[in-house]
Amino acid sequence: MSLSGKKLYYFLWLAVAGLPWFFAHGSGIVPANTKIPNPLGAVNDITSFITLLLDTLFPIASIVSIFFLIFSGFLMVTAGGNEEKLSKARQAFLWTVIGVAILLGAKVFSAVICGTVNQLSNTHLSCPRN
8 A cells, every 4th residue: 555545544534433523522412511321320330340240241151151061961972982072072071161160260259359358348349149
């Protein structure tokens, strides 16, 4: 790309990215005192955000891990006597069990830390649900 082509590219990129913002703020479409509502609801600090994140991701990850446990069992059954396929099935099972251990460990670790912080201080954090 030549130098003039690069300049044209950057100009067009800036025009596409910057002009909508310029027109929205310059024309009075967006008032200066506009407040954007929090899409997460009552989440205003990092501990509430982490709790919400864990409470959302844990059920999804649990379903995915159950699927992979069933899938690795299916691989073992369909391997027959083939050692290579059986080895791949065992590997899939091993990594699934390691993933489940990490998932449960993260849940327990966050609950222990939250409980310890609540006991040592006067702040009452909202701990992840059990």
